Amino acid sequence: MQTVDEILKIKKVKNTAVRTVVLRYLLNQEKAQSLKDIKNALVYSDRSSVFRTLKTFEENKIIHSIHDGSGMVKYAVCAEGCNCDLKDLHYHFYCNNCNKTFCLFDIPFQNIKLPNNFKIQQANMVVKGLCNNCNK
Amino acid sequence: MQTVDEILKIKKVKNTAVRTVVLRYLLNQEKAQSLKDIKNALVYSDRSSVFRTLKTFEENKIIHSIHDGSGMVKYAVCAEGCNCDLKDLHYHFYCNNCNKTFCLFDIPFQNIKLPNNFKIQQANMVVKGLCNNCNK
DNA sequence: ATAATCTTTGCAATCGAGTTGTACCATAAG
DNA sequence: CTTATGGTACAACTCGATTGCAAAGATTAT
Ligand SMILES: [Mn+2]
Ligand SMILES: [Mn+2]
Ligand SMILES: [Zn+2]
Ligand SMILES: [Zn+2]
Numbered sequence: 001m002q003t004v005d006e007i008l009k010i011k012k013v014k015n016t017a018v019r020t021v022v023l024r025y026l027l028n029q030e031k032a033q034s035l036k037d038i039k040n041a042l043v044y045s046d047r048s049s050v051f052r053t054l055k056t057f058e059e060n061k062i063i064h065s066i067h068d069g070s071g072m073v074k075y076a077v078c079a080e081g082c083n084c085d086l087k088d089l090h091y092h093f094y095c096n097n098c099n100k101t102f103c104l105f106d107i108p109f110q111n112i113k114l115p116n117n118f119k120i121q122q123a124n125m126v127v128k129g130l131c132n133n134c135n136k
Numbered sequence: 137m138q139t140v141d142e143i144l145k146i147k148k149v150k151n152t153a154v155r156t157v158v159l160r161y162l163l164n165q166e167k168a169q170s171l172k173d174i175k176n177a178l179v180y181s182d183r184s185s186v187f188r189t190l191k192t193f194e195e196n197k198i199i200h201s202i203h204d205g206s207g208m209v210k211y212a213v214c215a216e217g218c219n220c221d222l223k224d225l226h227y228h229f230y231c232n233n234c235n236k237t238f239c240l241f242d243i244p245f246q247n248i249k250l251p252n253n254f255k256i257q258q259a260n261m262v263v264k265g266l267c268n269n270c271n272k
Numbered sequence: 273a274t275a276a277t278c279t280t281t282g283c284a285a286t287c288g289a290g291t292t293g294t295a296c297c298a299t300a301a302g
Numbered sequence: 303c304t305t306a307t308g309g310t311a312c313a314a315c316t317c318g319a320t321t322g323c324a325a326a327g328a329t330t331a332t
Contacts, residue, residue: 065205067203067204067205067260067262068203068260069203069260091248093250093251093254096257104250104251106251107248107249107250110246110248112227112243112246112263113243114229114240114243114263114265115240115242115268116268117267117268117271118229118265118266118267118268118271119265119266119271120263120264120265121232121264121265121266122263122264122265123261123262123263123264124203124204124205124260124261124262124264125259125260125261125262126203126259126260126261127248127250127256127258127259128256128257128258128259128260129250129254129255129256129257129258130254130255130257131253131254132251132252132253132254135253135254135255
Protein backbone atom coordinates (compact mmCIF):
# COMPACT_ATOMS: atom_id res chain seq x y z
CA MET A 1 0.00 0.00 0.00
CA GLN A 2 1.19 3.48 -0.81
CA THR A 3 2.15 5.82 2.00
CA VAL A 4 0.56 9.18 2.72
CA ASP A 5 3.58 11.01 1.38
CA GLU A 6 3.70 8.98 -1.80
CA ILE A 7 0.03 9.57 -2.53
CA LEU A 8 0.21 13.30 -1.94
CA LYS A 9 3.28 13.53 -4.11
CA ILE A 10 1.77 11.52 -6.96
CA LYS A 11 -1.43 13.55 -6.87
CA LYS A 12 0.52 16.80 -6.53
CA VAL A 13 -1.20 17.92 -3.34
CA LYS A 14 0.87 19.82 -0.84
CA ASN A 15 1.63 17.95 2.34
CA THR A 16 0.23 19.70 5.40
CA ALA A 17 -0.48 18.64 8.95
CA VAL A 18 -4.23 18.28 8.55
CA ARG A 19 -3.96 16.52 5.22
CA THR A 20 -1.45 14.04 6.55
CA VAL A 21 -3.50 13.05 9.54
CA VAL A 22 -6.77 12.82 7.58
CA LEU A 23 -5.28 10.75 4.79
CA ARG A 24 -3.45 8.47 7.20
CA TYR A 25 -6.72 7.89 9.04
CA LEU A 26 -8.63 7.14 5.86
CA LEU A 27 -5.98 4.71 4.66
CA ASN A 28 -6.45 2.63 7.78
CA GLN A 29 -10.19 2.18 7.44
CA GLU A 30 -11.93 -0.76 5.85
CA LYS A 31 -15.19 1.11 5.47
CA ALA A 32 -16.03 4.49 3.97
CA GLN A 33 -16.04 7.39 6.42
CA SER A 34 -18.27 10.41 6.84
CA LEU A 35 -17.02 13.87 7.76
CA LYS A 36 -18.44 13.28 11.20
CA ASP A 37 -16.66 9.93 11.54
CA ILE A 38 -13.35 11.58 10.71
CA LYS A 39 -13.92 14.59 12.94
CA ASN A 40 -14.78 12.30 15.86
CA ALA A 41 -11.83 10.02 15.28
CA LEU A 42 -9.29 12.82 15.08
CA VAL A 43 -9.65 14.47 18.47
CA TYR A 44 -7.92 17.75 17.79
CA SER A 45 -9.32 18.28 14.33
CA ASP A 46 -11.52 21.11 13.15
CA ARG A 47 -14.63 20.21 11.22
CA SER A 48 -14.25 22.82 8.49
CA SER A 49 -10.58 22.07 8.02
CA VAL A 50 -11.38 18.39 7.57
CA PHE A 51 -14.23 19.35 5.24
CA ARG A 52 -11.96 21.44 3.05
CA THR A 53 -9.32 18.76 3.13
CA LEU A 54 -11.84 16.23 1.85
CA LYS A 55 -12.84 18.61 -0.94
CA THR A 56 -9.21 19.01 -1.92
CA PHE A 57 -8.65 15.26 -1.84
CA GLU A 58 -11.71 14.63 -3.95
CA GLU A 59 -10.81 17.29 -6.52
CA ASN A 60 -7.40 15.72 -6.83
CA LYS A 61 -8.72 12.18 -7.04
CA ILE A 62 -7.13 10.98 -3.85
CA ILE A 63 -10.52 9.95 -2.49
CA HIS A 64 -13.99 9.48 -3.94
CA SER A 65 -17.34 10.18 -2.35
CA ILE A 66 -20.28 7.84 -1.97
CA HIS A 67 -23.90 8.90 -1.55
CA ASP A 68 -25.43 5.92 0.20
CA GLY A 69 -28.68 7.54 1.24
CA SER A 70 -27.74 7.55 4.91
CA GLY A 71 -27.80 11.33 5.03
CA MET A 72 -24.04 11.71 5.29
CA VAL A 73 -21.64 11.60 2.37
CA LYS A 74 -19.00 8.92 2.82
CA TYR A 75 -15.43 9.02 1.57
CA ALA A 76 -12.97 6.30 0.67
CA VAL A 77 -9.41 6.37 -0.60
CA CYS A 78 -9.13 5.61 -4.30
CA ALA A 79 -7.38 2.43 -5.35
CA GLU A 80 -3.78 2.68 -6.48
CA GLY A 81 -3.67 3.87 -10.08
CA CYS A 82 -7.23 5.16 -9.93
CA ASN A 83 -7.96 8.19 -12.02
CA CYS A 84 -11.69 8.31 -11.30
CA ASP A 85 -12.45 7.34 -14.89
CA LEU A 86 -15.22 5.02 -16.00
CA LYS A 87 -12.88 2.07 -15.66
CA ASP A 88 -12.45 2.92 -11.98
CA LEU A 89 -16.17 2.86 -11.22
CA HIS A 90 -17.22 0.15 -8.81
CA TYR A 91 -20.20 -0.85 -6.75
CA HIS A 92 -20.65 -0.03 -3.08
CA PHE A 93 -22.44 -1.90 -0.36
CA TYR A 94 -24.39 -0.32 2.45
CA CYS A 95 -25.35 -2.57 5.35
CA ASN A 96 -28.86 -1.87 6.57
CA ASN A 97 -27.97 -3.34 9.94
CA CYS A 98 -24.55 -1.98 10.94
CA ASN A 99 -24.70 1.03 8.60
CA LYS A 100 -21.23 0.48 7.24
CA THR A 101 -20.50 1.37 3.63
CA PHE A 102 -17.90 -0.60 1.71
CA CYS A 103 -16.16 -0.13 -1.61
CA LEU A 104 -16.56 -3.30 -3.68
CA PHE A 105 -13.41 -2.67 -5.69
CA ASP A 106 -13.69 -6.18 -7.12
CA ILE A 107 -17.10 -5.49 -8.64
CA PRO A 108 -16.47 -3.07 -11.48
CA PHE A 109 -19.21 -1.22 -13.22
CA GLN A 110 -20.53 -3.36 -16.03
CA ASN A 111 -21.46 -1.21 -18.96
CA ILE A 112 -25.19 -0.83 -19.43
CA LYS A 113 -26.90 0.14 -22.63
CA LEU A 114 -28.18 3.65 -22.04
CA PRO A 115 -30.98 5.16 -24.13
CA ASN A 116 -29.91 6.75 -27.40
CA ASN A 117 -27.61 9.72 -27.06
CA PHE A 118 -27.16 9.47 -23.31
CA LYS A 119 -23.52 9.73 -22.30
CA ILE A 120 -22.19 8.32 -19.05
CA GLN A 121 -19.57 10.28 -17.13
CA GLN A 122 -19.71 8.96 -13.56
CA ALA A 123 -21.91 6.77 -11.44
CA ASN A 124 -23.00 6.29 -7.85
CA MET A 125 -23.95 2.70 -7.29
CA VAL A 126 -24.99 1.47 -3.89
CA VAL A 127 -26.33 -1.98 -3.20
CA LYS A 128 -28.04 -2.28 0.17
CA GLY A 129 -28.64 -5.27 2.36
CA LEU A 130 -26.79 -7.23 5.02
CA CYS A 131 -23.02 -7.48 5.19
CA ASN A 132 -21.24 -10.72 6.00
CA ASN A 133 -21.08 -9.78 9.67
CA CYS A 134 -24.77 -9.03 9.97
CA ASN A 135 -26.20 -11.76 7.69
CA LYS A 136 -26.53 -14.52 10.29
CA MET B 137 -51.60 4.47 -17.59
CA GLN B 138 -53.47 4.02 -14.33
CA THR B 139 -55.41 6.91 -12.87
CA VAL B 140 -54.83 8.50 -9.50
CA ASP B 141 -57.93 6.86 -8.09
CA GLU B 142 -57.01 3.43 -9.40
CA ILE B 143 -53.53 3.59 -7.93
CA LEU B 144 -54.71 4.74 -4.52
CA LYS B 145 -57.34 2.06 -4.47
CA ILE B 146 -54.94 -0.71 -5.50
CA LYS B 147 -52.38 0.36 -2.92
CA LYS B 148 -55.08 0.81 -0.28
CA VAL B 149 -54.26 4.44 0.47
CA LYS B 150 -57.11 6.74 1.30
CA ASN B 151 -57.90 9.34 -1.31
CA THR B 152 -57.51 12.87 0.05
CA ALA B 153 -57.15 16.30 -1.50
CA VAL B 154 -53.40 16.62 -0.99
CA ARG B 155 -52.71 13.04 -2.05
CA THR B 156 -54.72 13.42 -5.22
CA VAL B 157 -53.01 16.56 -6.35
CA VAL B 158 -49.51 15.30 -5.49
CA LEU B 159 -49.98 11.97 -7.21
CA ARG B 160 -51.58 13.55 -10.26
CA TYR B 161 -48.64 15.92 -10.51
CA LEU B 162 -46.10 13.12 -10.19
CA LEU B 163 -47.85 11.03 -12.82
CA ASN B 164 -47.46 13.82 -15.34
CA GLN B 165 -43.71 14.20 -14.93
CA GLU B 166 -41.10 12.55 -17.07
CA LYS B 167 -38.35 13.19 -14.54
CA ALA B 168 -38.09 12.44 -10.83
CA GLN B 169 -39.18 15.28 -8.55
CA SER B 170 -37.84 16.61 -5.28
CA LEU B 171 -40.02 17.78 -2.42
CA LYS B 172 -39.08 21.31 -3.38
CA ASP B 173 -40.02 20.73 -7.00
CA ILE B 174 -43.44 19.52 -5.95
CA LYS B 175 -43.99 22.26 -3.41
CA ASN B 176 -43.10 24.88 -6.01
CA ALA B 177 -45.27 23.34 -8.70
CA LEU B 178 -48.34 23.09 -6.50
CA VAL B 179 -48.94 26.69 -5.54
CA TYR B 180 -51.28 26.24 -2.63
CA SER B 181 -49.50 23.26 -1.14
CA ASP B 182 -47.87 23.01 2.25
CA ARG B 183 -44.35 21.62 2.45
CA SER B 184 -44.90 19.31 5.39
CA SER B 185 -48.16 18.01 4.03
CA VAL B 186 -46.45 17.14 0.78
CA PHE B 187 -43.58 15.63 2.76
CA ARG B 188 -45.90 13.37 4.74
CA THR B 189 -47.77 12.50 1.60
CA LEU B 190 -44.54 11.38 -0.03
CA LYS B 191 -43.68 9.26 3.02
CA THR B 192 -47.09 7.63 2.86
CA PHE B 193 -46.73 6.99 -0.85
CA GLU B 194 -43.27 5.50 -0.40
CA GLU B 195 -44.35 3.25 2.48
CA ASN B 196 -47.18 1.99 0.34
CA LYS B 197 -45.02 1.51 -2.72
CA ILE B 198 -46.80 4.06 -4.85
CA ILE B 199 -43.54 5.92 -5.41
CA HIS B 200 -39.85 5.18 -4.86
CA SER B 201 -37.07 7.53 -3.84
CA ILE B 202 -33.78 8.16 -5.59
CA HIS B 203 -30.63 9.51 -3.96
CA ASP B 204 -28.79 11.05 -6.87
CA GLY B 205 -26.23 13.01 -4.88
CA SER B 206 -27.78 16.35 -5.78
CA GLY B 207 -28.62 17.05 -2.16
CA MET B 208 -32.33 16.53 -2.56
CA VAL B 209 -34.11 13.19 -2.58
CA LYS B 210 -36.09 12.67 -5.76
CA TYR B 211 -39.32 10.72 -6.13
CA ALA B 212 -40.87 8.90 -9.05
CA VAL B 213 -44.07 6.92 -9.45
CA CYS B 214 -43.51 3.18 -9.49
CA ALA B 215 -44.24 1.28 -12.66
CA GLU B 216 -47.53 -0.54 -12.92
CA GLY B 217 -47.31 -3.84 -11.06
CA CYS B 218 -44.22 -2.73 -9.13
CA ASN B 219 -43.86 -4.10 -5.65
CA CYS B 220 -40.45 -2.56 -4.94
CA ASP B 221 -38.82 -5.99 -4.95
CA LEU B 222 -35.41 -6.82 -6.37
CA LYS B 223 -37.03 -7.50 -9.73
CA ASP B 224 -38.32 -3.94 -9.78
CA LEU B 225 -34.89 -2.38 -9.27
CA HIS B 226 -33.70 -0.27 -12.16
CA TYR B 227 -31.00 2.20 -12.99
CA HIS B 228 -31.41 5.96 -12.85
CA PHE B 229 -29.76 8.66 -14.84
CA TYR B 230 -28.75 12.05 -13.52
CA CYS B 231 -27.84 14.71 -16.08
CA ASN B 232 -24.86 16.77 -14.96
CA ASN B 233 -25.98 19.59 -17.23
CA CYS B 234 -29.73 20.01 -16.77
CA ASN B 235 -29.87 18.26 -13.38
CA LYS B 236 -32.79 16.09 -14.32
CA THR B 237 -33.05 12.60 -12.89
CA PHE B 238 -34.74 9.86 -14.90
CA CYS B 239 -35.93 6.36 -14.12
CA LEU B 240 -34.46 3.97 -16.65
CA PHE B 241 -37.24 1.44 -16.26
CA ASP B 242 -35.89 -0.45 -19.27
CA ILE B 243 -32.53 -1.04 -17.63
CA PRO B 244 -33.18 -3.51 -14.83
CA PHE B 245 -30.67 -4.27 -12.15
CA GLN B 246 -28.48 -7.09 -13.36
CA ASN B 247 -27.49 -9.30 -10.50
CA ILE B 248 -23.91 -8.83 -9.42
CA LYS B 249 -21.86 -11.37 -7.53
CA LEU B 250 -21.49 -9.94 -4.06
CA PRO B 251 -18.73 -11.07 -1.68
CA ASN B 252 -19.47 -14.21 0.31
CA ASN B 253 -22.39 -13.96 2.69
CA PHE B 254 -23.50 -10.49 1.61
CA LYS B 255 -27.22 -10.31 1.01
CA ILE B 256 -28.83 -7.72 -1.24
CA GLN B 257 -32.13 -6.17 -0.20
CA GLN B 258 -32.38 -2.95 -2.18
CA ALA B 259 -30.19 -0.75 -4.35
CA ASN B 260 -29.74 2.86 -5.37
CA MET B 261 -28.13 3.03 -8.74
CA VAL B 262 -27.47 6.35 -10.42
CA VAL B 263 -25.52 6.78 -13.61
CA LYS B 264 -24.43 10.35 -14.25
CA GLY B 265 -23.56 12.12 -17.43
CA LEU B 266 -25.35 13.96 -20.21
CA CYS B 267 -28.93 13.26 -21.21
CA ASN B 268 -30.05 13.17 -24.83
CA ASN B 269 -31.07 16.81 -24.70
CA CYS B 270 -27.75 18.01 -23.33
CA ASN B 271 -25.36 15.72 -25.21
CA LYS B 272 -24.85 17.86 -28.30
C1' DA C 273 17.04 38.87 5.43
C1' DT C 274 12.76 41.26 4.77
C1' DA C 275 8.66 42.29 2.70
C1' DA C 276 4.91 41.02 -0.18
C1' DT C 277 1.90 37.34 -1.51
C1' DC C 278 -0.53 33.18 -1.46
C1' DT C 279 -2.32 29.13 1.04
C1' DT C 280 -4.04 26.77 4.90
C1' DT C 281 -6.29 26.65 9.23
C1' DG C 282 -9.60 27.48 13.19
C1' DC C 283 -13.69 29.39 14.77
C1' DA C 284 -18.13 31.13 14.32
C1' DA C 285 -21.99 31.84 11.62
C1' DT C 286 -25.17 30.59 8.09
C1' DC C 287 -27.85 27.68 4.85
C1' DG C 288 -31.17 24.47 3.60
C1' DA C 289 -33.24 19.82 3.26
C1' DG C 290 -35.55 17.04 6.18
C1' DT C 291 -38.38 16.35 10.09
C1' DT C 292 -41.49 17.01 14.05
C1' DG C 293 -45.00 19.13 17.58
C1' DT C 294 -49.34 20.72 17.78
C1' DA C 295 -53.77 22.56 17.03
C1' DC C 296 -57.49 22.51 13.86
C1' DC C 297 -60.59 20.21 10.66
C1' DA C 298 -63.12 16.72 7.97
C1' DT C 299 -64.98 12.42 7.96
C1' DA C 300 -66.39 7.94 9.87
C1' DA C 301 -68.08 5.37 13.74
C1' DG C 302 -70.97 4.91 17.77
C1' DC D 303 -75.51 14.49 18.05
C1' DT D 304 -71.06 13.04 20.11
C1' DT D 305 -66.86 11.01 19.83
C1' DA D 306 -62.87 8.85 17.67
C1' DT D 307 -59.70 8.71 13.80
C1' DG D 308 -56.80 10.33 10.49
C1' DG D 309 -55.21 14.27 7.55
C1' DT D 310 -53.62 19.06 7.06
C1' DA D 311 -51.38 23.66 7.95
C1' DC D 312 -48.16 26.34 10.25
C1' DA D 313 -44.26 27.09 12.88
C1' DA D 314 -40.32 25.48 14.91
C1' DC D 315 -36.42 22.64 15.08
C1' DT D 316 -32.43 19.33 13.74
C1' DC D 317 -28.32 18.55 11.69
C1' DG D 318 -25.11 17.89 7.72
C1' DA D 319 -23.06 20.93 4.57
C1' DT D 320 -20.97 25.20 3.51
C1' DT D 321 -18.99 29.84 3.92
C1' DG D 322 -16.83 34.45 5.81
C1' DC D 323 -13.11 35.98 7.90
C1' DA D 324 -9.00 36.80 10.33
C1' DA D 325 -4.84 34.62 12.15
C1' DA D 326 -1.03 31.56 11.17
C1' DG D 327 2.04 29.45 8.07
C1' DA D 328 4.43 28.81 3.76
C1' DT D 329 6.28 30.59 -0.56
C1' DT D 330 8.12 33.95 -3.64
C1' DA D 331 9.98 38.42 -4.88
C1' DT D 332 13.01 42.29 -3.67
MN1 LIG E 1 -15.64 3.25 -3.65
MN1 LIG F 1 -36.84 4.82 -10.56
ZN1 LIG G 1 -23.44 -5.04 8.61
ZN1 LIG H 1 -29.67 17.03 -19.45
